[in-house]
Amino acid sequence: MKLKLAYGLSGLTINLPDNCDIIAPRFIPELPRIKERLLHSLRQPISSQPLHRLVKKEDKVVIVHTDITRATPNKLILPIILNELEQIGIPQSQITLINGLGTHRKQNHSEMIELLGKKIVENYQCLQHDPDNQQFLKPVRTEGGNQALIHRVYLDADVRILTGFIEPHFFAGFSGGPKSVLPAIAGTEAIHHNHSSRMLSDPQATWGITRGNPVWENMLDIAQATRPTFILNVALNSDHQITGVFAGDLEQAHQQGCQFVKDNAMIKVNEPYDIVITSNSGYPLDQNLYQSVKGISTADQITKNGGTIIIATACCDGLPESGNYSRLLASSSSPTSLLEKLSVSKQVIQEQWQVIKQLKVQYRADVFVYSDGLSDEQISQCFLLPCHDIEKTVSTLLNKYGSKTRICALPQGPQTIPYLDY
Numbered sequence: 001m002k003l004k005l006a007y008g009l010s011g012l013t014i015n016l017p018d019n020c021d022i023i024a025p026r027f028i029p030e031l032p033r034i035k036e037r038l039l040h041s042l043r044q045p046i047s048s049q050p051l052h053r054l055v056k057k058e059d060k061v062v063i064v065h066t067d068i069t070r071a072t073p074n075k076l077i078l079p080i081i082l083n084e085l086e087q088i089g090i091p092q093s094q095i096t097l098i099n100g101l102g103t104h105r106k107q108n109h110s111e112m113i114e115l116l117g118k119k120i121v122e123n124y125q126c127l128q129h130d131p132d133n134q135q136f137l138k139p140v141r142t143e144g145g146n147q148a149l150i151h152r153v154y155l156d157a158d159v160r161i162l163t164g165f166i167e168p169h170f171f172a173g174f175s176g177g178p179k180s181v182l183p184a185i186a187g188t189e190a191i192h193h194n195h196s197s198r199m200l201s202d203p204q205a206t207w208g209i210t211r212g213n214p215v216w217e218n219m220l221d222i223a224q225a226t227r228p229t230f231i232l233n234v235a236l237n238s239d240h241q242i243t244g245v246f247a248g249d250l251e252q253a254h255q256q257g258c259q260f261v262k263d264n265a266m267i268k269v270n271e272p273y274d275i276v277i278t279s280n281s282g283y284p285l286d287q288n289l290y291q292s293v294k295g296i297s298t299a300d301q302i303t304k305n306g307g308t309i310i311i312a313t314a315c316c317d318g319l320p321e322s323g324n325y326s327r328l329l330a331s332s333s334s335p336t337s338l339l340e341k342l343s344v345s346k347q348v349i350q351e352q353w354q355v356i357k358q359l360k361v362q363y364r365a366d367v368f369v370y371s372d373g374l375s376d377e378q379i380s381q382c383f384l385l386p387c388h389d390i391e392k393t394v395s396t397l398l399n400k401y402g403s404k405t406r407i408c409a410l411p412q413g414p415q416t417i418p419y420l421d422y
Helices: 034-043 074-088 109-116 118-123 152-156 188-194 214-225 250-265 289-300 325-330 335-344 352-362 376-381 390-401
Strands: 002-005 012-015 061-065 095-099 125-128 137-141 147-151 159-165 230-236 242-248 266-269 273-279 303-312 365-370 407-410 417-420
Touching (some): 012 390, 034 242, 074 118, 074 230, 109 118, 137 152, 188 214, 214 250, 273 390, 289 303, 289 352, 289 407, 325 335, 325 376, 352 365
Parallel strands (some): 061 159, 095 125, 266 417, 273 407
Antiparallel strands (some): 137 147
């Protein structure tokens, strides 16, 4: 059978055996009259007053948005919010947009225009979060005893609006919601604590779980302490079209969005597979191998012990070479020794969370990587196996596992989260 995997901008078509199971999200068409629906969500939100009643003409407004590694349709969402603020009488000079980078790299000018559109970049103050710049960080403490440094401009605003999109997340349960504060505009120390080995080792820190997940609970506690005024989150289909809009109260709107996404993106599987082929949902989510650990983790949910995962990920931005992800993987002679070292270390190193998740998969399965953006040397230094031809690799593996080999494909990668339910 022919199957098109989400890969880069154009996709990747491969031939797979006819007995290969295909696990994909239920396709939901784009909401009709989407601009009207977005505006409607601002005026009739979930568990909140309409946005126009929460804002006064003299208020300073901050809007947090996702960065270029996320598929949030910022160029569609943000103008709707900005136009509504204009109708209220808020001048452009009183509005600041913050790129919620967390510990990701900053975007250059052309990337900012790609992200937000030229009109927004040229007419509004657009800041890029820096988790290490103490000048722009301010402490927040919660009643539950958590603390974090958060972007000062956001905290000093009168109105704080969070935007993003909701998809299952491999250790925070779901994206969106409180993630727009922690890690998006938090200081490095708080991010490291939230993404620490201790937090990630909890079995509840996984796909599709919020309540009882220590990572998500910590994110929510910090986010609520910053008193966000309003959120606008969306759900997307495989074409990155908006299928659901969830605006209003941080917790209530986000939870409704999570349930919507869970109902359509999480699929029960009765028996694990020997071979699982996956992607990282294509561009912009498969820009680098660091982000592609999510696709690997997705496949791991239904892979047998001793099984094999094959991921197709374009990685136009490489590993990337910047940051600690590639350095950590190059610092040890084996995945087992590195995982043991990171698990017992009290020191939290930036990006170790992605490494820990990857190594836990490799502890029980082989992982092949097909990528036009990575060399064999780069793939191998990450303890992964280079794949130049997915079809030939599958054929070799079928001989290895025998006549009863179970095989499946996740063409949309982390947009579908399969889980075992025996």
